Amino acid sequence: MRTGRRITCDVIAGRRGRCHILGMTPRLLTLLLAFIAFAVYSAAVVAGHGYTGFIQLAGREPWALQMLIDLTIALVLFLVWAARDARTRGLPYWPFAVATVLLGSVGALAYLVARELKRPPR
Secondary structure, three states, X not given: OOOOOOOOHHHHHOOOOOOOEOOEOHHHHHHHHHHHHHHHHHHHHHHHHXXXXXXXXXXXXXXXXXXXXXXXXXXXXXXXXXXXXXXXXXXXXXXXXXXXXXXXXXXXXXXHHXXXXXXXXX
C-alpha cells in the first residue's frame, strides 16, 4: 500500500509504466527534449563558430582535446552497440551512423528517439 502525497505515474494511471503525456512515455519525452535542446544548441554554436571550430579549441586547450577524444571513444562504443541493436529491432542503422559521425551526439540521440518510437507498447 502506498502512502504519502507523492503523485506518480502509478497513482495517475493506475498501472506501472502507463503514464503518458500527449501519448508519449516519460522516456520518449525525455529523449525528445534532450534531442531538440541539444540540436538547437549545437546549431547555434556551429552558426557562431563554424562546423570545425572545435578543432582550433582542441589545438589550444588540453582539456578540449581530452574531451574530444573522450567523446570520440563514447560515440564509437555507441555505434558498435547501435549496429547490433538496430539489427535486432529491425531499424535502419546507416542513416544514424552517418548522422553520429557528422553530428556527434545529435545522431546518437536521434537513434535513441527512433528506437523508442519503434518500441512495442507494454
